[in-house]
Amino acid sequence: xxxxxxxxxxxxxxxxxxxxxxxxxxxxxxxxxxxxxxxxxxxxxxxxxxxxxxxxxxxxxxxxxxxxxxxxxxxxxxxxxxxxxxxxxxxxxxxxxxxxxxxxxxxxxxxxxxxxxxxxxxxxxxxxxxxxxxxxxxxxxxxxxxxxxxxxxxxxxxxxxxxxxxxxxxxxxxxxxxxxxxxxxxxxxxxxxxxxxxxxxxxxxxxxxxxxxxxxx
Amino acid sequence: xxxxxxxxxxxxxxxxxxxxxxxxxxxxxxxxxxxxxxxxxxxxxxxxxxxxxxxxxxxxxxxxxxxxxxxxxxxxxxxxxxxxxxxxxxxxxxxxxxxxxxxxxxxxxxxxxxxxxxxxxxxxxxxxxxxxxxxxxxxxxxxxxxxxxxxxxxxxxxxxxxxxxxxxxxxxxxxxxxxxxxxxxxxxxxxxxxxxxxxxxxxxxxxxxxxxxxxxx
DNA sequence: TTCATATTTTAGATAAGTCTAAATTTTTTA
DNA sequence: TAAAAAATTTAGACTTATCTAAAATATGAA
Ligand SMILES: [Mn+2]
Ligand SMILES: [Mn+2]
Ligand SMILES: [Mn+2]
Ligand SMILES: [Mn+2]
Numbered sequence: 001x002x003x004x005x006x007x008x009x010x011x012x013x014x015x016x017x018x019x020x021x022x023x024x025x026x027x028x029x030x031x032x033x034x035x036x037x038x039x040x041x042x043x044x045x046x047x048x049x050x051x052x053x054x055x056x057x058x059x060x061x062x063x064x065x066x067x068x069x070x071x072x073x074x075x076x077x078x079x080x081x082x083x084x085x086x087x088x089x090x091x092x093x094x095x096x097x098x099x100x101x102x103x104x105x106x107x108x109x110x111x112x113x114x115x116x117x118x119x120x121x122x123x124x125x126x127x128x129x130x131x132x133x134x135x136x137x138x139x140x141x142x143x144x145x146x147x148x149x150x151x152x153x154x155x156x157x158x159x160x161x162x163x164x165x166x167x168x169x170x171x172x173x174x175x176x177x178x179x180x181x182x183x184x185x186x187x188x189x190x191x192x193x194x195x196x197x198x199x200x201x202x203x204x205x206x207x208x209x210x211x212x213x214x215x216x217x
Numbered sequence: 218x219x220x221x222x223x224x225x226x227x228x229x230x231x232x233x234x235x236x237x238x239x240x241x242x243x244x245x246x247x248x249x250x251x252x253x254x255x256x257x258x259x260x261x262x263x264x265x266x267x268x269x270x271x272x273x274x275x276x277x278x279x280x281x282x283x284x285x286x287x288x289x290x291x292x293x294x295x296x297x298x299x300x301x302x303x304x305x306x307x308x309x310x311x312x313x314x315x316x317x318x319x320x321x322x323x324x325x326x327x328x329x330x331x332x333x334x335x336x337x338x339x340x341x342x343x344x345x346x347x348x349x350x351x352x353x354x355x356x357x358x359x360x361x362x363x364x365x366x367x368x369x370x371x372x373x374x375x376x377x378x379x380x381x382x383x384x385x386x387x388x389x390x391x392x393x394x395x396x397x398x399x400x401x402x403x404x405x406x407x408x409x410x411x412x413x414x415x416x417x418x419x420x421x422x423x424x425x426x427x428x429x430x431x432x433x434x
Numbered sequence: 435t436t437c438a439t440a441t442t443t444t445a446g447a448t449a450a451g452t453c454t455a456a457a458t459t460t461t462t463t464a
Numbered sequence: 465t466a467a468a469a470a471a472t473t474t475a476g477a478c479t480t481a482t483c484t485a486a487a488a489t490a491t492g493a494a
Contacts (some may be wrong), residue, residue, distance in 0.1 A: 003451090005451065005452095024472090025471075026470090026472080035453065035454080036472060037452085037453075037455095037474080037475095039472090040450080040473055040474085041451075045451095056472080056473070057458090057471080057472060057473080084327070089330065089332060090330070093465095097324075099438090100324060101322050101323060103320075105315070105318050105322075107314075107318075109317050110301070112306060113306065117304055198448090199444070220480075220481090221479060223484095241441080242441075243442080251445080252482080252483065252484080253441075254442085254445095254482090258443095258481075271442070273442080274441080274442060274490065275490085276491060331482090382487070391477080
């Protein structure tokens with residue numbers, strides 16, 4: 001099978017390609033905290049294994065085989081995150097690093113049984129969709145709070161920033177996945193936003209937070 | 218922390234030292250399916266880290282620090298095996314290889330919460346004791362069936378051979394952990410043994426099986 | 435006790451994954 | 465469109481963990 005490093009590169013390329021399509025060497029290097037020269041070395045190896053489409057200086061994309069592997073790893077990552085939160089009572093800001101290790105446990109049968117044990121969850125603790133055992137998942141179009149207008153309402157369904165400080169902040173504000181919110185005000189001056197929760201509590205968030213908090217309408 | 222290879226060496230030395238005290242280079246090489254020269258290289262590294270006591274040509278033993286790490290890995294291995302059998306419904310012959318990977322997941326908090334989630338089990342699916350979060354466990358003195366006399370009885374509490382074929386065979390014979398058995402006959406000619414279960418079913422096992430099936434009296 | 439054999443260590447290579455520094459190619463800017 | 469800047473690749477080196485072959489040490493049988 002594939003090494004841990006190869007799996008991490010494939011997953012990284014998959015995530016970067018969601019916005020960009022073709023992914024550059026420097027993007028990968030930045031995302032994996034490594035050097036561009038190291039990335040080039042690995043790209044050659046992945047291209048030899050037919051997991052990416054790669055032409056020198058032109059960036060890369062995943063082949064179908066590469067994408068399948070990447071989605072498999074993401075499935076494992078998200079299922080383990082769900083397990084850690086739902087069964088072991090970790091907070092949503094504590095699980096990512098552990099899942100980074102657990103996503104490389106190789107057994108497919110293990111992950112399928114874990115999936116079944118937890119009742120085939122559709123979303124991980126951060127609202128991201130969990131691919132099924134065939135790699136299928138539907139991604140709902142989400143909008144950042146910053147893209148909404150006054151009086152629009154929706155359900156908190158995802159985050160753009162997965163960092164611990166951001167997630168902890170959201171939890172303290174009770175802005176967690178599944179909560180229904182309505183935009184009550186948008187301050188022109190600094191683009192900060194006022195929200196109302198179901199319990200009519202009013203919460204003010206900065207433009208930065210509004211950019212990273214995703215809503216389904 | 219320690220690399221995966223280092224952890225595997227420490228665990229291996231721990232297991233070999235249970236019988237022998239001091240462990241030889243060749244024993245480790247045989248157990249890890251590697252070459253004596255590779256073992257020597259690693260022993261130097263582990264000695265530098267003060268995890269083993271090592272003098273050239275004289276074999277090795279674990280230091281307290283090394284033993285603590287080894288027991289921690291064994292704790293993880295056995296807890297994951299328990300999880301796989303009790304929560305994910307794997308058979309006892311299917312879990313060892315998966316646990317070999319999972320025992321290297323680093324988080325201590327994860328394993329402590331897993332332990333709690335499962336109600337602090339005392340033994341893994343093969344009857345081996347699970348160390349607690351301080352590394353403590355009591356190992357009961359077990360005897361192979363081959364060491365018992367006619368009419369002696371006891372409870373199946375462990376196995377010496379953890380291979381899939383052996384465990385599958387035992388399961389088919391319903392000779393599983395916790396079953397109470399009584400020796401009804403010992404054939405002088407080939408040292409095979411006849412056992413009686415609680416349900417008065419009579420089972421004949423070879424000397425080899427009798428050697429690998431452990432009983433607590 | 436001595437020598438043949440077994441065990442262990444050393445020497446020198448290899449592969450994976452990473453790095454720095456230099457060379458090359460592409461892109462931008464003037 | 466030609467130089468400057470940025471991006472990418474190549475060259476060569478390092479670390480970890482492995483290997484084979486040769487050398488060193490220990491062991492045990494005569
Ligand atoms: Mn994550
Ligand atoms: Mn997640
Ligand atoms: Mn095991
Ligand atoms: Mn076990």
